[in-house]
Amino acid sequence: MSRKGILFVISGPSGVGKGTIKDLLLSRLTDVRLSISATTRPPREGEVAGRDYFFLDSQEFSAMINRGEFLEYAQVYTNMYGTPKRYVQDKLSQGYDVLLEIDIQGAMQVKTKMPQGVFIFIEPPSIDELAFRLSSRGKDSQESIAARLAASHAEMESLKYYDYVVVNDNLEDAVNKVHSIIIAERCRVKNNC
Ligand SMILES: Nc1nc2c(ncn2[C@@H]2O[C@H](COP(=O)(O)OP(=O)(O)O)[C@@H](O)[C@H]2O)c(=O)[nH]1
């Protein structure tokens, strides 16, 4: 019988580089399973339904809430985001390690339900650099960037609830650190050293 997998949760302020780190990690760790979130946000150019997100309207999202199908869900800025529970449970029980890349409110809900998970906070080197990254990626309006920066101050307060804090200054160093955390946790929890 396979051992249960480990749940890894990556979060941090918008624009810190979570998505970039996650993509690089997944290309190195092909046996980790990524949970695809549901969202009411409309797809951005180039995004694919079922690969990047499950794109739902608000009624479909509420129906999933009512059926108890989310491990966690939260309003992030102007849209709803949630982690479908079934995929995470299935993959963990099949012995796969599962990665969630979700916002801080969601991560705190998961911590309550699955405290044995490994919670990793990605911290920006500075607020100025966060502002620079948000504007240089060119996906958000000035208004949306301002909201993300305003939220980041309070979000930084929650880093004390995480198991690990990784500063994303040099990208490769940050990916190496998160990779090392995953290897170390596999050794600690599964004796897979
Ligand atoms: N709580 C929660 N947050 C999520 C989920 N999926 C994505 N997010 C977060 O929602 C925020 C916005 O994500 P997105 O629309 O992809 O924009 P971006 O990460 O700012 O480029 C980010 O902080 C994500 O980490 C989820 O399933 N649950």
Ligand SMILES: Nc1ncnc2c1ncn2[C@@H]1O[C@H](COP(=O)(O)OP(=O)(O)O)[C@@H](O)[C@H]1O
């Ligand atoms: N270490 C880094 N140094 C400089 N730029 C980075 C670094 N990590 C990510 N970026 C850039 O910052 C922007 C935001 O990254 P992204 O992964 O979209 O953040 P998040 O998923 O946390 O919102 C992107 O343009 C990305 O290329």
